[in-house]
Amino acid sequence: MEIKAKVRKLVRKYKTRNPFEMINGMNAILVLCPLKGVRGFYQYFQRNNIIYIDEALSDTDKAFVLAHEIGHMLLHKKSNAIFMDTRTQFKTTRYELEADKFAMELLISDEFLEENSYYTVEQISRMTGYPQKLIELRLNN
Structure with a gap:
């Protein structure tokens, strides 16, 4: 299932975009x-399914990391990225990109982007607290 469709289904089921809820x-x-x-x-x-998050992160970063890890949980359930990174030559870049796409799709709605379409990527980045790279990834989805 496509990432956008998966996120849409989750938002409908849980009636929220907040990964902590x-x-x-x-x-x-x-x-x-x-x-x-x-x-x-x-x-x-x-x-x-266990998700670990660094308690020292800001609330915005915790939300992103949780959404990213939920992406791994739903998209790559049995893939052990830490093992693959440290013990094999397998490239995990694709998994990380998919989890980033999932997180941004969850955290930033289409409605938000439509309402703020006249702002630049830099301005949306400042508004949301997410890096420009992630905003660009969301806009290109």
Whole structure:
């Protein structure tokens, strides 16, 4: 299923775009903890979906990281990106890009973009708190 369609279905089901509200209804465990050099990661362990997020991040960054990791949970459930990054030559760039697209599709609605279509990417970036690179990714979806 296409990312946009998956997000639309989730938003309809949970009646929110807030990943913190959404995660409560999902079969997932959210762990806020101190992480060194990593903003967050997703782990599928013994049939449990576990998402770890660095507790030191800003609220905006926590929301993005959670949405990104939900993307991994729904798009790449059994892919162990940490293992692939550290133990194999497999490139995980595609998985990360898909999770970024998923996160931005979830966090920024089409309606928001339509209402603010006269603003530049830089201005939308400042309004939302997300980097320009991610805003451009969302606009190109």
